[in-house]
Amino acid sequence: MTVPVESIESVQQLTTVWRTLVLDHDADADVRDLPGIAVRWADSRFGFWNCITLTEEGAGAQLAEHRLGQAADIMRTKKHPGYLWLFEDLLDNEARSALETTAEHAGLKYAFPGTGMAGDLLPIPEPAHPDLTFARVRTDEQLQAYADLQSRAYGFSLEEGRDGLAGSALWKNEIYAYLAIRGDEPVACAATIEAQGRLFVAYVATDPQWQRRGYGEAVTRKALHEGARDTGLTRATLHATAAGAPVYPRIGFKPNTRIHFYSL
Numbered sequence: 001m002t003v004p005v006e007s008i009e010s011v012q013q014l015t016t017v018w019r020t021l022v023l024d025h026d027a028d029a030d031v032r033d034l035p036g037i038a039v040r041w042a043d044s045r046f047g048f049w050n051c052i053t054l055t056e057e058g059a060g061a062q063l064a065e066h067r068l069g070q071a072a073d074i075m076r077t078k079k080h081p082g083y084l085w086l087f088e089d090l091l092d093n094e095a096r097s098a099l100e101t102t103a104e105h106a107g108l109k110y111a112f113p114g115t116g117m118a119g120d121l122l123p124i125p126e127p128a129h130p131d132l133t134f135a136r137v138r139t140d141e142q143l144q145a146y147a148d149l150q151s152r153a154y155g156f157s158l159e160e161g162r163d164g165l166a167g168s169a170l171w172k173n174e175i176y177a178y179l180a181i182r183g184d185e186p187v188a189c190a191a192t193i194e195a196q197g198r199l200f201v202a203y204v205a206t207d208p209q210w211q212r213r214g215y216g217e218a219v220t221r222k223a224l225h226e227g228a229r230d231t232g233l234t235r236a237t238l239h240a241t242a243a244g245a246p247v248y249p250r251i252g253f254k255p256n257t258r259i260h261f262y263s264l
Helices: 005-025 061-076 093-097 099-105 140-154 158-165 169-173 215-231
Strands: 030-034 037-041 050-054 083-087 109-119 133-136 176-182 185-195 198-206 236-241 254-263
Touching (some): 005 030, 005 109, 005 169, 005 254, 061 093, 061 099, 099 109, 099 254, 140 158, 140 176, 140 198, 176 215
Antiparallel strands (some): 030 037, 133 176
């Protein structure tokens, strides 16, 4: 089978970006490229920093079963929980059909769906929203506000989210991380980071009480606009949750591979 190049790109963007983000969080994090498995595990209380994924193209049912078992075994050695990201397009048809049973046998539980997306959409116009102003994250206070929005949107405790970002110089200096502010209240956030000649969109979130007002889309456009202006990049990528999946095509992203998230 031939795996679509956009799906391969999606996996590579994950392993590249998470290497940077996880090592920023913890210089001693478990960052390894094993046969067929990439480990990007900070063992943080912020679960999104704990990531493992399969990397082989065209894996059949037997190989997928073996790799999922190996991945689950690695996850069991960790103190804090995290997620196995499974990019569906890397599996052949037989492996996809057996996936539910295979994952269950490995001791993995389906957590939530995602979608890889990409597009040659940059540059984009500078956005404006009548309710919002935008602020780039430059201070510890702004970084904490960004972390708190993540926690509220994704169901983490405030302490877990703050543990994920506290003290990061990378997020305040190299990542194009933006807050959308309504009055004086941060209501949404989005970030972009350069990775292998692309601008990767990371950690978009909107406070649940302010959702469905276009705030997430507006701040994502801001992070893309500023990142593209500084880097000159023209292609952008992201991994969308179900909540974000309808938003990004309006910006110009095209869906590619489905992503299955599993926990132990």
